[in-house]
Amino acid sequence: MKKPVYVMACLLMVFFTAVVGAQVKNPETFVLADYRTVQTIDPATSYDVAGSMRIWNLYETLIFFDGSSTEEYVPLLAAEVPSVKNGGISADGRTYTFKIRNGVKFHEGGELTPEDVVYSFKRNMIVDQDGGPMWMLLEALTGKGSTRDKDGKIIDGIFEIIDKSVETQGNKVILHLPKPYPPLMSILCYTASSVLDKEWAISKGCWDGNIKNAAKYNNPAPGHEPLQKIENGTGPFKMKLWEPAKQFVFERFDDYWGPKSQIKTGIVKYVKEWSTRKLMLQNGDADRVVVDTPYVPEVRAMKGLTLYEVPQLGYTAAMFCRSINPAGNPNIGSGKLDGNGIPPNFFTDINVRKAFLHVFDRETYKKDVFNDLVIMPTSPNVEGLPYHKEVPFYEFDLEKAAEYMKKAWGGKVWEKGFKMIITHNTGNEMREAGAHMLAENIMSLNPKFQIDVRNVEWKDYVVKIRDFQYPLFLSGWGADYADPHNFVYPFMHSNGYYGRFMALKNDEIDKLCDAGIETADPAKRKTIYAKLQDIWYEDAIGVPLYQQIVVRAYRDYVHGFVPNAMFTDDNEILKRIYKK
Amino acid sequence: MLAFITRRLLLLIFVLFGVSVLLFGILMTFSPERRAATYVTSPQQAKDIPKIIKQFGLDDPFYIQYFRWMKEVLKGNMGWSLVASRPVGEAFWNYFPVTLEMNLFAAPIVIIFGIWLGTLSGIHRDTWIDHTTRILAIVGWSLPTFLFALVLLMIFYGYFQLFSPGVLSDQLTMFIIDNPETFTRFTGMYTIDGILNGRFDITLNALAHLVLPVSTYVIVVVALNMRVMRSGMIEELSKDYVMTAQAKGADKKTIYIKHARRNALLPVVTVAGQLVALSMEGSIAVEVVYNRHGIGWWLAESAVQLDMPVLMCICLFMGVVFVITNLTLDILYAYIDPRIRLN
Numbered sequence: 001m002k003k004p005v006y007v008m009a010c011l012l013m014v015f016f017t018a019v020v021g022a023q024v025k026n027p028e029t030f031v032l033a034d035y036r037t038v039q040t041i042d043p044a045t046s047y048d049v050a051g052s053m054r055i056w057n058l059y060e061t062l063i064f065f066d067g068s069s070t071e072e073y074v075p076l077l078a079a080e081v082p083s084v085k086n087g088g089i090s091a092d093g094r095t096y097t098f099k100i101r102n103g104v105k106f107h108e109g110g111e112l113t114p115e116d117v118v119y120s121f122k123r124n125m126i127v128d129q130d131g132g133p134m135w136m137l138l139e140a141l142t143g144k145g146s147t148r149d150k151d152g153k154i155i156d157g158i159f160e161i162i163d164k165s166v167e168t169q170g171n172k173v174i175l176h177l178p179k180p181y182p183p184l185m186s187i188l189c190y191t192a193s194s195v196l197d198k199e200w201a202i203s204k205g206c207w208d209g210n211i212k213n214a215a216k217y218n219n220p221a222p223g224h225e226p227l228q229k230i231e232n233g234t235g236p237f238k239m240k241l242w243e244p245a246k247q248f249v250f251e252r253f254d255d256y257w258g259p260k261s262q263i264k265t266g267i268v269k270y271v272k273e274w275s276t277r278k279l280m281l282q283n284g285d286a287d288r289v290v291v292d293t294p295y296v297p298e299v300r301a302m303k304g305l306t307l308y309e310v311p312q313l314g315y316t317a318a319m320f321c322r323s324i325n326p327a328g329n330p331n332i333g334s335g336k337l338d339g340n341g342i343p344p345n346f347f348t349d350i351n352v353r354k355a356f357l358h359v360f361d362r363e364t365y366k367k368d369v370f371n372d373l374v375i376m377p378t379s380p381n382v383e384g385l386p387y388h389k390e391v392p393f394y395e396f397d398l399e400k401a402a403e404y405m406k407k408a409w410g411g412k413v414w415e416k417g418f419k420m421i422i423t424h425n426t427g428n429e430m431r432e433a434g435a436h437m438l439a440e441n442i443m444s445l446n447p448k449f450q451i452d453v454r455n456v457e458w459k460d461y462v463v464k465i466r467d468f469q470y471p472l473f474l475s476g477w478g479a480d481y482a483d484p485h486n487f488v489y490p491f492m493h494s495n496g497y498y499g500r501f502m503a504l505k506n507d508e509i510d511k512l513c514d515a516g517i518e519t520a521d522p523a524k525r526k527t528i529y530a531k532l533q534d535i536w537y538e539d540a541i542g543v544p545l546y547q548q549i550v551v552r553a554y555r556d557y558v559h560g561f562v563p564n565a566m567f568t569d570d571n572e573i574l575k576r577i578y579k580k
Numbered sequence: 581m582l583a584f585i586t587r588r589l590l591l592l593i594f595v596l597f598g599v600s601v602l603l604f605g606i607l608m609t610f611s612p613e614r615r616a617a618t619y620v621t622s623p624q625q626a627k628d629i630p631k632i633i634k635q636f637g638l639d640d641p642f643y644i645q646y647f648r649w650m651k652e653v654l655k656g657n658m659g660w661s662l663v664a665s666r667p668v669g670e671a672f673w674n675y676f677p678v679t680l681e682m683n684l685f686a687a688p689i690v691i692i693f694g695i696w697l698g699t700l701s702g703i704h705r706d707t708w709i710d711h712t713t714r715i716l717a718i719v720g721w722s723l724p725t726f727l728f729a730l731v732l733l734m735i736f737y738g739y740f741q742l743f744s745p746g747v748l749s750d751q752l753t754m755f756i757i758d759n760p761e762t763f764t765r766f767t768g769m770y771t772i773d774g775i776l777n778g779r780f781d782i783t784l785n786a787l788a789h790l791v792l793p794v795s796t797y798v799i800v801v802v803a804l805n806m807r808v809m810r811s812g813m814i815e816e817l818s819k820d821y822v823m824t825a826q827a828k829g830a831d832k833k834t835i836y837i838k839h840a841r842r843n844a845l846l847p848v849v850t851v852a853g854q855l856v857a858l859s860m861e862g863s864i865a866v867e868v869v870y871n872r873h874g875i876g877w878w879l880a881e882s883a884v885q886l887d888m889p890v891l892m893c894i895c896l897f898m899g900v901v902f903v904i905t906n907l908t909l910d911i912l913y914a915y916i917d918p919r920i921r922l923n
Binding site: 460467478 | 618621623624663746754871
């Protein structure tokens with residue numbers, strides 16, 4: 001008789017513990033449930049959105065975006081934002097001078113000096129890990145996008161160039177650029193420009209400060225960078241605990257130089273399953289959860305939430321490859337224009353490209369796929385970027401599409417028909433819908449047109465795109481910094497990431513892209529980027545699909561969030577957040 | 581007995597070598613580009629794929645890559661897990677206790693309930709008890725674990741706000757972080773560490789977090805054990821020695837429990853042993869839905885992301901688990917059935 005009583009008692013205690021646990025909510029703790037993992041918190045190697053979120057709260061940069069603006073800045077570790085007007089930026093755009101703020105402490109007690117800033121810039125550029133973010137600063141400060149050549153060998157003299165690119169002068173730090181680089185200010189807000197404590201970093205095994213030894217510290221294997229899991233920044237939060245792929249715990253830094261955060265503890269939990277995240281938000285166990293677009297209607301139906309719609313600096317397009325690799329490639333069928341495939345240069349004919357552009361029904365796509373919660377772009381220079389302009393787009397018109405198809409390849413396309421594959425990466429429902437829309441509308445023009453839509457796991461997808469395997473592929477790009485160069489170059493230049501794999505070769509575009517980044521004069525840049533946006537339309541380079549608007553779902557007692565198009569929904573500037 | 585155990589343990593070396601060569605060979609069927617893409621998470625990083633191939637020698641011949649890996653393993657370096665963002669060995673000992681803790685609670689329930697329900701069903705063959713247990717078993721076995729776990733989570737956590745996901749409440753987690761000197765993580769399992777540290781509130785809280793995962797696992801898995809036990813009982817009860825015992829007037833309890841059930845246990849031990857061994861690689865659905873970061877979750881993520889060092893580590897670990905399980909089962913057979921001799 002006693003045993004069942006014990007069992008019942010234990011069960012009741014477990015039950016009671018669970019009830020009590022669910023009711024206690026801590027007003028000084030902010031919990032974010034996300035599903036992206038952090039690889040590293042070393043500012044020199046972190047190059048993903050989850051890592052950036054951690055670093056932006058732990059470390060600080062010289063300047064940062066002013067509220068929602070992507071073009072205006074506020075000083076952080078710099079005492080003021082340099083400009084041509086205040087003499088911080090030289091008239092030729094090649095010298096930037098930053099006065100360094102006094103009285104700033106690192107988490108472990110050290111005081112910020114201009115030497116720390118110079119060391120940090122040099123050390124971060126020296127590290128330059130493969131697949132890392134340092135290409136941005138290297139491009140701006142050395143004129144080269146890497147410390148190594150294509151074969152992975154260190155470029156002669158690169159470390160000496162790095163050494164000369166940054167220097168101190170009293171309480172100032174001076175950046176010397178080989179040529180004007182307009183996006184520099186935006187790059188200086190990125191985590192790769194975070195400032196470290198020199199002595200501390202050296203004591204932890206980072207570059208020893210001697211440029212002759214730089215090669216030893218170059219390109220560490222992932223996980224072998226000394227600052228992969230430790231930090232000592234000046235940010236408003238310290239790292240209290242990091243259990244990779246489980247949770248990351250921030251603790252308020254009470255010696256922070258600026259206004260102290262009202263939040264004492266910030267927790268980012270890794271919660272893969274959406275239903276679990278949603279229930280955590282519903283029960284108040286999470287103050288915010290990351291919401292993917294398909295789940296937006298679910299959070300809209302929930303009570304007790306505040307939702308923010310934040311347009312993102314990102315661009316997704318369907319891209320035509322003009323020189324498809326025919327070797328063993330099932331995506332182009334027979335490889336000939338015989339009704340059972342397409343030739344490798346199928347998309348060199350602008351009529352084919354225009355036909356595909358005319359079958360994309362922007363309005364239906366916007367409404368059905370995104371519930372109108374999207375910006376329909378017209379070129380890679382999306383809304384929110386400098387020099388953005390609305391260029392014409394190809395209206396949804398099946399008759400016009402048919403006309404272009406009839407003209408394509410001297411009428412052969414219409415006569416013989418074709419067979420090909422459109423690809424998108426697995427799991428992206430928006431791209432999947434776009435691919436199906438293109439395929440079905442093209443097939444509706446002529447029964448001889450056959451298109452299959454295939455989804456491919458993202459990493460396989462990347463490899464195949466690089467191998468020119470896909471005739472028409474849907475992919476996207478997120479901003480590294482808020483400048484048209486970061487979008488126009490990858491999508492249009494013959495050496496840009498997508499331009500290359502679309503096999504684009506257009507000297508005019510290349511010259512304009514190069515001129516755009518080498519010109520500091522805003523008026524000239526406006527003309528250049530306007531022309532490039534026009535060319536995107538005129539040359540029918542690709543089908544602009546969407547510029548995403550993400551929905552952030554907070555509990556309604558959470559306040560202080562400031563939307564900024566540069567930040568994805570993984571990001572959270574904790575010092576602004578408070579619960580009331 | 582000692583010679584038998586030594587022989588079987590020596591066999592382990594060959595098993596592990598075979599498993600590692602086989603798995604390494606399978607992974608080598610992916611192109612160097614595809615394996616290098618493991619390190620890439622955005623189009624921006626993809627430009628460095630050729631450099632990554634060079635850096636890690638991913639285009640070297642199979643045997644060179646295999647021996648390079650083996651050399652590191654023998655030095656105790658299992659590699660770097662991209663999924664866990666830390667060394668594989670360190671990550672393993674972090675995730676394994678989560679899986680082990682759930683199994684420590686789930687496995688005895690699965691075995692005891694399976695045997696009890698199977699015995700009950702076998703004794704009461706074709707009665708309402710048999711039909712009910714069989715229907716419940718079939719329903720349990722047929723339930724998609726992922727869906728079932730979600731339903732339980734929505735009812736208990738979503739509706740009643742009970743049994744939150746994870747392994748421990750935030751408040752207690754913060755207490756442990758803030759007081760490392762007063763709370764030692766001896767085993768990594770909060771239910772046990774709570775007792776060892778004299779913090780029963782932590783044990784109870786961890787138990788509350790185990791209720792739904794263990795229930796899900798037990799309901800889904802118990803059916804198999806129960807079915808095997810039932811068949812065994814029916815077979816044993818139809819044998820001559822049972823009839824003889826009944827004719828001699830032996831009481832039912834003695835016949836069922838002492839004779840028939842003991843003989844019917846042999847196949848159950850095999851199945852239960854395999855189930856326990858399999859459970860060591862975790863239940864992916866249970867761990868994902870209830871946000872318990874154990875071996876199952878780690879394996880699933882690593883498989884999707886082709887995190888090779890992790891796949892190698894878990895496969896080798898499972899090789900060890902199965903060899904030891906089979907060894908234990910052989911010893912148990914000899915205990916249960918004296919006719920079996922180990923040599």
